[in-house]
Amino acid sequence: MHHAQKIALTNNPVAVFDSGIGSLSIIRELRREIPYEDLLYFADRVHFPYGTKSHSELREIIVNTIKYLKRFKPKLVVVASNTPSVQVLDEVRRTITDISIIGVRPPLKEAARLTKKKHIGIMATEGMIRSREFENQIRREVPQHILVTRFNASPIIELIEQGVHLENERRTFNVISRVLGDSIDEKIDVITLSSTHLPFVKRYLNSLLPTVRFIDPAQIVAKDVRKFLAFYRMTKKSGRSNLRILVSEGKREFEKSVRALGVREPIEEVFLTF
Numbered sequence: 001m002h003h004a005q006k007i008a009l010t011n012n013p014v015a016v017f018d019s020g021i022g023s024l025s026i027i028r029e030l031r032r033e034i035p036y037e038d039l040l041y042f043a044d045r046v047h048f049p050y051g052t053k054s055h056s057e058l059r060e061i062i063v064n065t066i067k068y069l070k071r072f073k074p075k076l077v078v079v080a081s082n083t084p085s086v087q088v089l090d091e092v093r094r095t096i097t098d099i100s101i102i103g104v105r106p107p108l109k110e111a112a113r114l115t116k117k118k119h120i121g122i123m124a125t126e127g128m129i130r131s132r133e134f135e136n137q138i139r140r141e142v143p144q145h146i147l148v149t150r151f152n153a154s155p156i157i158e159l160i161e162q163g164v165h166l167e168n169e170r171r172t173f174n175v176i177s178r179v180l181g182d183s184i185d186e187k188i189d190v191i192t193l194s195s196t197h198l199p200f201v202k203r204y205l206n207s208l209l210p211t212v213r214f215i216d217p218a219q220i221v222a223k224d225v226r227k228f229l230a231f232y233r234m235t236k237k238s239g240r241s242n243l244r245i246l247v248s249e250g251k252r253e254f255e256k257s258v259r260a261l262g263v264r265e266p267i268e269e270v271f272l273t274f
Helices: 003-010 023-033 055-072 082-087 089-095 108-114 126-130 132-141 154-161 169-180 198-208 218-231 251-260
Strands: 014-018 039-043 076-079 101-103 119-124 147-152 190-193 213-215 243-247 267-269
Touching: 014 023, 014 055, 023 039, 023 198, 023 218, 039 055, 055 076, 055 082, 055 089, 076 218, 082 089, 082 101, 082 126, 082 132, 089 101, 101 218, 108 119, 108 132, 108 190, 108 213, 119 126, 126 132, 126 147, 147 169, 154 169, 154 198, 169 198, 190 198, 198 213, 243 251, 251 267
Parallel strands: 014 039, 014 076, 039 243, 076 101, 119 147, 119 190, 190 213, 243 267
Antiparallel strands: none
């Protein structure tokens, strides 16, 4: 690669996407880890939620989304969603070979290392919890003597995407309590937040389960991205960082949630053909 080409690439954005507001929890960490990078955030609400799609539907959506994002010439694409990262990312990488892709996965090794009660919980989408790929990851990363309880957090994710957690505390508490069930804090001491939406209800989770430690993989992903850029000498080391936000549907509702989280950038609505 010529020097000029290298510099051009350095100034290209890091693209980050998921099916809605979830990515923001990762954008937040990325801004800490790679403060000068330009970020392109695509909230693909047309395809929300990823967590109920079939394997082939999901693979199709992710391949098409990454192809769509190519027009912004990203130096890297971050799939800021656990469900596709676990279920289809390996296949997607075999299809799309001309762009680097980093995903986000449940931090099972960390959870296994941290548990003292030898029992961890995983909050994730219905699709991910049922998937064979996820079972394989558990088998690989969690030692056999540690129990794993899966919680289908799809109802909570739905609520966060609608912004209910910002205005209706009681309903949010009720939905979360229903998902988690009773008396889990006696048994479980570590729970992974394996949907990028879930960090937005962390204060609810902490007050419901004060003795449980919740792990958010956003920091792990942000560090992976920083190391990747450094390794390939693509890091932008100075200048202003610019955040560009695109949404594929429901701009008004999305804007409300994003503003409530303190994001001021303008939001552009885009129209997809897939």
